[in-house]
Amino acid sequence: MSSAYFDNQLLHTPLAENNNHTILLFDASQLQVDELTLTQFLSPFELSVIARRKTPQAKQEYVATRLLLKYLVKSVLPSSSNITLDKISSEFNQQTCKLELNINNNQVYSCCVSHSHGLVGVALNIDNSLFGFDIEKISLKRPFEKLAKHFYDAAEVALITKQPCTAAKAATFFRLWTLKEALAKATSRPIAQLLSPNVFCELGNRQLSATSTTLTNDVNEQFDISVVAKKSTDWQCSFISFAALSSKLAFK
Template sequence: MSSLYFKNTLQINQPFSNNKSPILLFDAKTLDISQYNLPDYLSPFELQIINRRKSVSAKQEYLATRLLLKYLVITSHPNMAGIKPCNISSEFNLQTSKLALHINNSHTVINTCISHSNGFVGAALNPTKAQFGFDIEKISTKRPFEKLAKHFYHTDEIALITKPANAEDQAKHFFRIWTLKEALAKATSRPIAKLLSPNVFTELTCSQLNASSAVVGKFDISVVSEKSTDWQCSLINLAVLGRAIAL
C-alpha cells in the first residue's frame, strides 16, 4: 500500500489556473525586496517579523508567502476586492497551531497553510477550517538523508529509502516521506516531532485523510486533507501576482 504514496497524483496547473481549492506555488527569488515599499503590503505586525529576518532569502520567502495569501483573499472574496494588502495581517495562533489571516475592521479570521524551501514557496487558504496541510522540500542528494532516516524514521520507512540502489531514488523516497509527515502534522495540528518515528503510511490510514504528492522541478510537494476536498497546485508568476495587488 505504501507504494501508492510514491505516485505523483497531485495535480499541478501550469500556468496559473483558478480552482476551488488552490495552493499557489511561487519562486520567491524573483522578488527584489528593495523594489517594494513594504508598509504598503505588510501589516505593522508583519513588518516587525520580516525586519527580524537576517538573510535576503528569508525576507523573500516571508514576503512571498504573505503576498500569496493576500492575493488569494483579494481574488477569492468579492467583498475584499478593495482592501489594501497592509490591512490583512498573518499571525500564528498558538492554541490552534495555525497561521491565521486577520482582516482589519472586521471579525474575519481565515486559517491558512504555507510552506517554503530554498526559495520555492506555497500558500493556501483554509476558510472552512478543514483538516488540511501541505509541505514543500527540496530534494537533495547532498544531505545525509540515510543517516537522518536511520536516526528518526520508522524501520519500514528506512527499508523503503534504502531499497533503491542509487542515491537519487533514495533521496526521492526520503523527501516524499518527509513531506507526508510534515503535511500530516499541519493537517492534524500535531507536532512534527511526534510524527517522525511512527510509520507515516499507517498514520495516514488511521487518520482517514487523503494524501497526494508531486515533484515540481527539484522540489517534492505533499498535500494531506479530508477526502471530500480537491486541492490542486497552481504555479503563479510575479506578473499575475502583481496585477491583483499592485506590485
C-alpha cells in the same frame, strides 16, 4: 505500504483565478524586497516580523508568502475587493497551532505556508478543515539514509534502502518527509512527534487523504510537495508568475 503515495497524484495545473483549493507556488528570488514599499502590502504585525528576518532569502520568502496569501484572498473572496492589503494580516494562533489570516479585524481564515530554498507555497483553507502541505527540495547531498535510520520507522527505512539508486532513495526519503510535515500541519502536532511513527499508519488511523508530486524549477532543482487533507482530495498546485502577482496586487 501503499504505492499510491508515490504516484505523483497531486495535479500541477495552470493558474485559475477562482480556485479555492489551489496551492500557489512562486520563486521568491524574483522579489526585490528593498524596492517594495512594504507598508502598503504588509500589516503592522507582519512588518514587525519582517524586521526580525536577517538574511535576504528569509526576507524574500516571508514577503513572497504574505503577498501570495493576499493574492488568494483577493482572488477567491469577493468581499475583500475593497480591503487594502495592509488590513490582511497573517498571524500564528498559539491555541490552535495554525497560521491564520485576519481580514480587516473581522474575518479569520486558516491558511498554510511552506518554503524551501527559495520556492514558496501558500494555501487558503476556507473550509477550515484538517489540511496541511509541505515543500522540500530534494537534495542528494544530504545524508538522508543516516537521517532516516536515526528518525524514521524501520519499515520506512527499509523502503528507502531497497531503492535501486541514490536518486530513488533520495526521492523516497523526501516523499516520506513531506508527508510527515504535511500531516503535522494538518493535525497541529509538532513534527518531532511524527518522525518516528509510520506515516502511512498515521494517515490511515486518522482517515486522512494524501497526494503528492515532484516539480522541477527553471534551474533543474527538484522539489517534493505533499498535501494531507480530511475532506477534499481535489487540491492542486499552480505556479504564479511575477507579472501576474504584481498586476493583481498593483506593484512592479
